[in-house]
Each structure stands twice: as C-alpha cells, then as structure tokens.
Amino acid sequence: MQSFRTELENPIVARDIIDLEKKIRLFREGKVPDEKFRSLRLARGIYGQRQPGVQMVRIKLPYGKMTLQQWRRISDISDEYAIRNLHLTTRQDIQIHYVSLDRTPEMWSKLEQDGVTIREACGNTVRNITASDKAGIDPNEPFDVVPYADAAFRYFLRNPVCQDMGRKFKIAFSSSEADSAWSFMHDVGVIPKVREVNGVQVRGFKVMVGGGLGAQPALAYVAFEFLEEDRLIPYIENVLRVFDRYGERTSRNKARMKFLIQKIGIEEFERLVKEEYKAVKVKQVKVDTAVWDAPVLPAPGAVLPAYTIKDPKKYEAWKITNTFQQKQEGYYGAYVKVTLGDVSTNAARQMIDALANVIADDVRVTANQGLLFKYILPEHLPYVYSVLETVGFAEPGFDSIADIxxxxxxxxxxxxxxxxxxxxxxxxxxxxxxxxxxxxxxxxxxxxxxxxxxxxxxxxxxxxxxxxxxxxxxxxxxxxxxxxxxxxxxxxxxxxxxxxxxxxxxxxxxxxxxxxxxxxxxxxxxxxxxxxxxxxxxxxxxxxxxxxxxxxxxxxxxxVDWGKAEDYATAIGVGECAGVVIDLVATLLYEAEEKLDLSAEAIANGAYADGIYHAYTSYIQGAKALLLGEGVSCNTQHGIMNDFEKHFVEAGKLATGGFKSQVLQINEHEPTESFARQYFDQAKVFYNEAQEYRQAAAVNA
Incomplete structure (x- = not known):
C-alpha cells in the first residue's frame, strides 16, 4: 500500500489516521497479530464484512446529526470508496460497505475535512451517543438535551478510560419522559428533568444504568431519579472506569456491563463507582447551553421551482403520519421513511440540492433508520413532499407498524x-x-x-x-x-x-x-x-x-431464504483478513510501551488524569503479558492484578512488591501533577522489570 499525506488542521486527528495506515502496513507484513489488529481496526469504525477482503465502515454521527455539507461529503465518499449507498443504522450512524482496507486511512482523512469521524464507531469503546431525533424541537421536552449529548461525545472521544474495554458501551439521551431514545436498554440512559430548588429551576437527569439487548436482554436500573446536569459526565466516567477494571474480558457473551452488575449486584457496583470519584479529572462538567449554536435556518421568502404532487391522497396521509409541529411556533418537522435504512447517494444529493433552501442545515438520522428534516414552513410542506416523491422517499407511515x-x-x-x-x-x-x-x-x-x-x-x-x-x-x-x-x-x-x-x-x-x-x-x-x-x-x-x-x-x-436463489446453509462470513500468528506476549509489551509514551505526552501537556490512566493501562498490559507467558489465562483487569500478585509477587519471580496496591493508587489520589509523575515513574520501572524478566525467560527457554 502507498503512503499518503494528510492536510488536516487537527494534529490529533492527523496522527490518528497516519497511525491507522502504519498499523495496516504492519498487519499486512505479519507484524501485528489478527486479534490485536481487529481491535484497533474496529475502534476506527472499520468492520469486517461477510464477504472476504472488504470492510464495512461505520461513520459516527453523534445524536444522528449531519449538516447538508456533511451529508454531501459522505455521499461523495461512498461513490469513491464504496457502492453508492448509505445505510442508516439504529444507532443513528451511517454505514458504507465494500470498502478496501488499504484505502480506509485516505477515506477517513477526506471525511474529517467536514468534521466527520469514524473513530470509535465500532469496537470495545463508547459507541455513537444517541438522542431523541426531536431533541431541540420536541414540544414536550423540559430542555434541549443535544448540548449535553454533544459534550459527552467530545469528552469520551479518544478518552483513555474507554479505549480498550471488555465490550462496547452505549449511551442515550431521551428528550422527554416519552423516552424515545430508549434509556432502559442502554449502559447509561438519561431523561431530562427540572426541579425547583430554593425557588430556582435546576436542570438534571434521571439516570438509568446497566440496560442492554442482545441474546439476554436486561432492563436498566435507576441510578438517580435526579442528577444535577454538571455531575452527569463525571458520573459516566466513573461508571466507565469500573466497567474497564472489573468487566469480563474472556467470554464476550458475558462482557457487557449488564452482566457485571448481575454478577456483583447493583449495591456493590454503586460502591465501586463512588470509589472512583476522587480520581476523575473533573468533578463537574458545566455545559454552556447559552453558546450552543442554533441550526442555520432556511432564509425567508425562498423562491421555489415549479412542482406538482402526483398523488394528493398520499400527500394528505404523509402530512398526518410524517410531519409534526415543532415547539418553535410556525415550523414543522418532516420525517422521511427509509425502507431498510438504505438511501442511494444519487437520491441523497437530489434531496440536498432541492431542499437546501427550505429545511434547516441540521438533518437527523433517526433511531428507526429514517431521516428528519427540521424548521420547515407550513407553506413549504407540499414542495418538500414533491421532492421526496420524485426521489422515491414519500411513503407515509413513518414509525408506524408499516415502518419496519x-x-x-x-x-x-x-x-x-x-x-x-x-x-x-x-x-x-x-x-x-x-x-x-x-x-x-x-x-x-x-x-x-x-x-x-x-x-x-x-x-x-x-x-x-x-x-x-x-x-x-x-x-x-x-x-x-x-x-x-x-x-x-x-x-x-x-x-x-x-x-x-x-x-x-x-x-x-x-x-x-x-x-x-x-x-x-x-x-x-x-x-x-x-x-x-x-x-x-x-x-x-x-x-x-x-x-x-x-x-x-x-x-x-x-x-431457500428470502432474497436468495440457492438452498439455505448456516454459515458465518469470512470477512476478517487473515494474519500471521506471532508472539502475543511481545505485542502486549509493545502496547505497554506505547501507553507509557502516551502517558508521558499527556503529562507534558498538563493532561494529568489522562497520563495517569495511560500509565495504569501500561501496568495492566505488562502484567497480562507476563502472565500469558507463564500460561496463566487472563480475564478482568482486577483479576490480572490478583493473578500477578499470586504468580509473580508471592512466588518471588519479580522484585516488585505490593503490585496490586501500587496499581490501585489510581483511584486513591487526585489527578495532580505530582501524583501523575510519581505514578508514571513507577509504571515505567515496572515495564522495565517486565521486559528484563521476559528477555531472561527467552534466554533460559
């Protein structure tokens, strides 16, 4: 594969993309094992398809929002790198299919030119944060949750606490008690609430924790009936830290947070969450909603081209089932029913070009695989329908039984x-x-x-x-x-x-x-x-x-299955690339070294909490490497600490004393500069000892 140069302004994003290209090259050369490469690839939104040799790329759209230019950019990208189709997902993402792995860094670079990311759209990370599509225009909402969902997205993107967890983690923001974002089926789900305190209206959230679907669905627990708005993000961080440390890592079928809560109980889970408060980087995150950017609205007096409605009866049904009055007086929202969530890129561009003057520059992908157009004047509804009719997306019955x-x-x-x-x-x-x-x-x-x-x-x-x-x-x-x-x-x-x-x-x-x-x-x-x-x-x-x-x-x-021509056979696709099996122990030690480098960089930049967490991860990866080298299977991070104490410290194989207590200093101290530097130095000493032990073992083998 050929290298390319990225011209992105954000150096963090540019480095991310260059790192992906480097890891793909190492994988092709057999220098990164398949399992580790898969983890890295998935955390960059790149998912192996059923068909060999191609990838599905998931484009991350926080709370389903995209500007018209972003929508156009994604459509152009699909034309160039995929198959001219956009698949809308139940997590308000867009997926494109049949992408060459080697072209993904270049594709990502082009997406980022319009502020679109694929980072952490898949993998054992915080997945796309969803929200009610009506958020901001919902007549029944206590307040707009979008600024809070956006703040959470930005806070946890690339956050060290959630880069390599046991499994994925899902967060949702509902706009009202109608709970249209389904808080009860998420790892963390929230519903906006307002309380009066000393005569002042205070914003907060009802917080649900530990829900999930999958093969064994579980309804979420109520963590808080009312949690003040500025405490929400620190609480989620604490939950993530507990999930990262205690969550299952060997059996993927038991690795979601709902199973951790079932295993240890909600009371113990809440106790562990409270233990983390001292270590989080900030104790309050105030979201300044006053400076939140309102969507760009269509200019008044738009001159519309001539149009006709082919089926007036269907139009009347569409108005009833697919449109609603926003909380903003004089404006309507219009839903687009998208069968199977598939929109051709040609149809997307037709809608963008024809509707740019009559809808807000804020399109939402809905959680039932549709679209929402906002801020439409009532006199423009017939024209909007005519455009949808022309491109084949004018079916009534959005979110009805007919919208599967x-x-x-x-x-x-x-x-x-x-x-x-x-x-x-x-x-x-x-x-x-x-x-x-x-x-x-x-x-x-x-x-x-x-x-x-x-x-x-x-x-x-x-x-x-x-x-x-x-x-x-x-x-x-x-x-x-x-x-x-x-x-x-x-x-x-x-x-x-x-x-x-x-x-x-x-x-x-x-x-x-x-x-x-x-x-x-x-x-x-x-x-x-x-x-x-x-x-x-x-x-x-x-x-x-x-x-x-x-x-x-x-x-x-x-x-014969639906849509197929041949007799049915149960089969799992082979879409994952093959890799050469190499020394997993060496790979883990290499990752431990990478985490130390990230720790040093974060501390130098004043991001002390991030530096501490990177050092913590280095400890864990180093201990896991040595345990695997001795044939000891590893599961949770907490289990790795216990096993290392037993098999190395108590057995006298390594001079390191009190390994577990040394590592768990992470949640016993405020994330100050002095502690960050001390913790980093200790982690570096441990890494050096681990390398020496591994080298000595190789010589004596």
Whole structure:
C-alpha cells in the first residue's frame, strides 16, 4: 500500500489516521497479530464484512446529526470508496460497505475535512451517543438535551478510560419522559428533568444504568431519579472506569456491563463507582447551553421551482403520519421513511440540492433508520413532499407498524443467521397492500434482526423476529424466532419481548397475518396491542401460531431464504483478513510501551488524569503479558492484578512488591501533577522489570 499525506488542521486527528495506515502496513507484513489488529481496526469504525477482503465502515454521527455539507461529503465518499449507498443504522450512524482496507486511512482523512469521524464507531469503546431525533424541537421536552449529548461525545472521544474495554458501551439521551431514545436498554440512559430548588429551576437527569439487548436482554436500573446536569459526565466516567477494571474480558457473551452488575449486584457496583470519584479529572462538567449554536435556518421568502404532487391522497396521509409541529411556533418537522435504512447517494444529493433552501442545515438520522428534516414552513410542506416523491422517499407511515426496522443480516454481517432485509420488505408490502389503514398505527412496532444479537432491536418490539435455523429430514432451513410484547412504557421503563415460537422463515408473512387478523377480531375497542397480548397471554399466541411451526408439510421453497436463489446453509462470513500468528506476549509489551509514551505526552501537556490512566493501562498490559507467558489465562483487569500478585509477587519471580496496591493508587489520589509523575515513574520501572524478566525467560527457554 502507498503512503499518503494528510492536510488536516487537527494534529490529533492527523496522527490518528497516519497511525491507522502504519498499523495496516504492519498487519499486512505479519507484524501485528489478527486479534490485536481487529481491535484497533474496529475502534476506527472499520468492520469486517461477510464477504472476504472488504470492510464495512461505520461513520459516527453523534445524536444522528449531519449538516447538508456533511451529508454531501459522505455521499461523495461512498461513490469513491464504496457502492453508492448509505445505510442508516439504529444507532443513528451511517454505514458504507465494500470498502478496501488499504484505502480506509485516505477515506477517513477526506471525511474529517467536514468534521466527520469514524473513530470509535465500532469496537470495545463508547459507541455513537444517541438522542431523541426531536431533541431541540420536541414540544414536550423540559430542555434541549443535544448540548449535553454533544459534550459527552467530545469528552469520551479518544478518552483513555474507554479505549480498550471488555465490550462496547452505549449511551442515550431521551428528550422527554416519552423516552424515545430508549434509556432502559442502554449502559447509561438519561431523561431530562427540572426541579425547583430554593425557588430556582435546576436542570438534571434521571439516570438509568446497566440496560442492554442482545441474546439476554436486561432492563436498566435507576441510578438517580435526579442528577444535577454538571455531575452527569463525571458520573459516566466513573461508571466507565469500573466497567474497564472489573468487566469480563474472556467470554464476550458475558462482557457487557449488564452482566457485571448481575454478577456483583447493583449495591456493590454503586460502591465501586463512588470509589472512583476522587480520581476523575473533573468533578463537574458545566455545559454552556447559552453558546450552543442554533441550526442555520432556511432564509425567508425562498423562491421555489415549479412542482406538482402526483398523488394528493398520499400527500394528505404523509402530512398526518410524517410531519409534526415543532415547539418553535410556525415550523414543522418532516420525517422521511427509509425502507431498510438504505438511501442511494444519487437520491441523497437530489434531496440536498432541492431542499437546501427550505429545511434547516441540521438533518437527523433517526433511531428507526429514517431521516428528519427540521424548521420547515407550513407553506413549504407540499414542495418538500414533491421532492421526496420524485426521489422515491414519500411513503407515509413513518414509525408506524408499516415502518419496519431491520439490520443488514446475512446481506453483509458476519453474524447473520438468516435474512432480515428480505423478510422486512415482504412484511412491509403485506401491511401496505392488505392492511393499508395501519399506516396510521404507531402503537405496534415490528423489528427484525438477522441473529439473536438484536442489532434490529427485536427484543423491544411489539412484534419481533430474529434469524435462526431449523432442521427437517437432515436438511437445514432458515427460520424466524417470533417475539411479542416488547416496547416503551416511558420515563425509563420498558418491556422486553417474550420468545413465543420459532417458524420457518417463509411463513413469516403468515405469522404477521395471523397476529393482525386475530387482534382485529378479538381486540377490545381502543385496546393497545401489548395490552391485548397481556390479556390473552403467551400460551394463547403460541397456540395461535403453532400450526405455522409444523415441519411435516414443507415445500422446496422453504429451504431457500428470502432474497436468495440457492438452498439455505448456516454459515458465518469470512470477512476478517487473515494474519500471521506471532508472539502475543511481545505485542502486549509493545502496547505497554506505547501507553507509557502516551502517558508521558499527556503529562507534558498538563493532561494529568489522562497520563495517569495511560500509565495504569501500561501496568495492566505488562502484567497480562507476563502472565500469558507463564500460561496463566487472563480475564478482568482486577483479576490480572490478583493473578500477578499470586504468580509473580508471592512466588518471588519479580522484585516488585505490593503490585496490586501500587496499581490501585489510581483511584486513591487526585489527578495532580505530582501524583501523575510519581505514578508514571513507577509504571515505567515496572515495564522495565517486565521486559528484563521476559528477555531472561527467552534466554533460559
């Protein structure tokens, strides 16, 4: 691969990109093992696809926001490096597919020219921070949460405490008690609150902690009913520090924070979080909302080109289902329903060019894979619709039962078991053709994932499906696990859907028909779907759908997945690049040295807390290296400290005394310059001892 020069103004970003290029080159030369390279690559938003030799690149859009120029830039990048398509995700990101690994540094450099990053969009990091798409214009919000979400994004990006955790970490900001960002299913989720204290209105947040979906969903705990606004970010940092130190690292299936809380209990977890307060770099983070940049609004008196509306009846439905009055008087928001979250780059540019004069320069990707245009004058709504009609995105029914959320599934994902996109398209067609009035139903949500991991959020759907497989007569066929009864209750409360039955994938349409017809016939007047589900009970729905699980009458087509031509076979894609297996111990020691270099640099720049944390990580990586060299398996960071005490300190193999107490000084001191320098010096001494031990072991081997 050829080197390139980046002309970016931000030296930190430029160094990041150059470092990625360097690590790719070392990986190609077999000097970085596959596992370590994968971790580094994922933390830069680069994810191996199901298809060999190409990557999915996830573009990180905090709270889903992009300016029109950023949207154009992303579209141009997709044309040059990918396949002229933008995939909108449930975490308000944009993904592009089929990207060459060797071209990713150059691609990242071009994205950053318009302030767009891929840093920490994947991997064991703080993932994209999401927020209600209505935030800032929501008529029901106590205050705009976007400045706080933005501050959290900037605070944790490249923050040493969250660069190499056991698993990913997700944060969400809801705009009101409606909880449209689903605080209850996040590692940390918050809801804005206002309290009166001594006659003064004080801003704060209800804070939820320890939620998550995946194969084993868990509802979050209430950490605070009300936490003052300036204490929120320090609290999240403390949570991250505990998760980093005590979280599982060997078994990925048990490595999310919800499992740590289940293991040690919420009381012990809260105690550990409080222990960290002394060490955080700042005890309060005040977000100055007064200087928050308002979006650039369309200029008044815009001259519109001639236009026509081809389907006036559909336009009226679209106004009802896809638009709403903002809290700002005289303006409307307009949602765009995007089937499967896929927008061609040509359609994106058409929308940008045609709508620039009538929408705010602030487009939001929504958590159900759509778009939101803001600050539209009521007289401009017909024109906006006509533009969407021209480019094929004027369907009514946004966020209704007809607006199905689906992950990419077996199209591109390594983990996909059966098709999620194919069945989603079929189900949407059934609703629009057989149940057209349901485009107005925003109570029932259908969500589909290609596997149990819940990227399509099936675990909180009224009607959910996840990809699976079944066997019949020695052959394997694609299947769908049917889940019912999930959803939002509001103010931090939610429902996890029940697994009801598994059926062949080709019978998914009949599952939906059976459920909707039964609800139509037996549901009580104005009874919501989940209330109906609760009244009838899980066994009732199992009996209702059981005939569709019968495998005695299968047809040949049942063995072919949706959107496929050949017989189904369970397979995991091989999209990860191969690497030469080399000395992992040497690699860990190399990383420990890198962390020391970062520590020295941070201390020299006055970032004492960051320097201390880098030194802490160097301690851990060095100890892990020596333990692995002795055949001792390593799990949590806390476990590494205990094991090192046992196998090295108590065994007299290393002169270092009180290793664990030495390392844990990190949360016993304020992050002052004097302590930072002392801690760094101690970590450097330990690193040198570790290197000497390793070299002596190699000589004696």
């Amino acid at each position: 959320t689906a992950c990419p599934g077996t199209d591109t994902c390594n983990l996909g078991i059966s098709s999620s996109t194919g069945i989603a398209e079929v189900l949407e067609n059934i609703i629009t053709e057989e149940f057209p009035d349901l485009i107005y139903n925003k109570d029932i949500k259908i969500k589909i994932s290609g596997c149990m991991n819940s990227c399509g959020q099936h675990g909180i759907a009224s009607i959910g499906f996840h990809g699976s497989s079944m066997k019949s007569g020695g052959k394997v066929l694609p299947a769908l696990q049917v889940l019912l009864g999930g959803g939002i209750l509001g103010d931090g409360l939610g429902r996890v859907a029940d697994k009801v039955i598994k059926v062949p994938s080709k019978r998914g349409p009949d599952v939906l028909r059976s459920l909707l017809h039964d609800y139509e016939i037996n549901g009580q007047e104005n009874e919501l779907f989940n209330d109906y589900y609760d009244r009838q009970g899980e066994k009732y729905f199992y009996a209702l759908l059981k005939p569709l699980a019968d495998l005695t009458n299968l047809q040949d087509l049942d063995f």
